[in-house]
Amino acid sequence: MFELVSKYKPSGDQPEAIKELVNGINNGVKEQVLLGATGTGKTFTIANVIKEVNKPTLVLAHNKTLAGQLYAELKELFPNNRVEYFVSYYDYYQPEAYVAKTDTYIEKDASINDEIDELRHSATASLLNRRDVIVVASVSCIYGIGEIEDYKNKVLFAAVGDTINRDEIIEKLISMLYERNNMDLKRGAFRVRGDVLEIVPISGHSKGIRIEFFGDEIDRISEFDIVTGSIINDKKSCTIFPASHFVTSEEKLKEAVNRIRTELDERLDELQKDNKLLEYQRLKERTNYDLEMLSETGFCRGVENYSRHIALREEGETPTTLMDFFGGDYLLVIDESHVTLPQVKAMYNGDRARKQVLVDYGFRLPSALDNRPLKFSEFEEKIDNIIYVSATPGDYELEKVNNKVIEQIIRPTGLLDPLIEVKPTKNQIDDLIERINKLKKMKEL
Secondary structure (H helix, E strand, O other): OOOOOOOOOOOOOHHHHHHHHHHHHHOOOOEEEEEEOOOOOHHHHHHHHHHHHOOOEEEEOOOHHHHHHHHHHHHHHOOOOEEEEEOOOEEEEEOOEEEOOOOEEEOOEEEEOHHHHHHHHHHHHHHHHOOOEEEEEOHHHHEOOOOHHHHHHOOEEEEOOOEOOHHHHHHHHHHOOOEEOOOOOOOOEEEEEOOEEEEEOOOOOOEEEEEEEEOOEEEEEEEEEOOOOOEEEEEOEEEEOOOOOOOOOHHHHHHHHHHHHHHHHHHHHHHHHOOOHHHHHHHHHHHHHHHHHHHHHOOOOOHHHHHHHHOOOOOOOOOOOHHHHHOOOOEEEEEOHHHHHHHHHHHHHHHHHHHHHHHHOOOOOHHHHHOOEOOHHHHHHOOOEEEEEEOOOOHHHHHHOOOOOEEEOOOOOOOOOOOOOOOOOOOHHHHHHHHHHHHHHOOOO
16 A cells, blocks of 8 residues: 655645546546646645555656656655656667768767666566555656566575575576676675575665575575675565566577577578678678677677567567556556657657668668657557646647646645746846846845
8 A cells, every 4th residue: 555654735726636636547537637837736646646546656757857856756755665766777878870971880889877777677676576666757668678577587586495406596597697796796796605695686786685505495585784794684585686677588589599590581682682782791790790699698789679589579569668567557647748748759750760770771680670669659558547747738638638637726835926027128237237246245146
């Protein structure tokens, strides 16, 4: 159950707005609009709705800054539940591209933020573990992130008293893309010392899991501090999630490699018939290198471009995204919907245009086009219950609800809009300097 903790009670227009939104969801109304003026407490209203309907909730924002603000507010309101943050984990991102006019190939370059990656893994782990979860996300949540079933199948579950060979767990961790590192125990790594196995889950960095064996039996499981090594508490069981969202079984990987080879042969025939010899050679060398890496290590640079084959999906099939981790019964809240929805609509076409050039000039196989965000129609199909939140809802939202909006106009704080004073342009510099001097004397500048 969601537990809302706040010293404030709904007031102004909030009680009526909460009641209408909750009744709408309970009565099967799929789409609703909350038209709330700035400063009327829309986030607090939504928090009360989440508490009443008690569904896993995805809050979608149009940029990281707004998402971070919502995350902080909801985490404060729901301290006893899981509030997660899921945004793009790149501090810097230069996508792979080719400029045909100047014959310039731009290789993918990125700087991954380790803390945000940790939060992303924490979000998916929480969604698979429990129902009282709120995930605040940017539009990056509509990009493919691997298959849920493969992700679930790679989860390691261990309990005190289980009979399992230590080496079997080590092999399982390696297949989950964990790194064995006896010197530097960090996030996504494990080490072995005799009958003691220590793991740092991918969704954390300060605490690790210590599994102690007595022969082939798990004798003790404990949580420990990575820095000091001291035990924080004992556990009866533990669940370790894969170190990457893009994991698969050995059988599926072999099948994927065969599918990639088949597509490569077909594409090379096409290029040869069209007398595109440069593109032919370029695609052959790059793809064969990637196939060798996939066969030997299960991973290669740019592995996401082969996601269709690794997931054994058909051409054009809808990719798996964060929205699929919620299951069928959840609440979607789109904040600042008049800005966020146009972003969601634009994602697919922009991504497609860039990748089509890479395919045409032999840098990627056509299947790379299926490593993509959702089309807007696919996004709509994944919606169960949705609340559009905005002070100025767009035409799309208003059409969806036949202009029947739930209004929230009164500010509970009693604050009024600031008075606006329009000054003439004449002598504006002198007027500006005079105002600056006044502020300096008041020590407000």
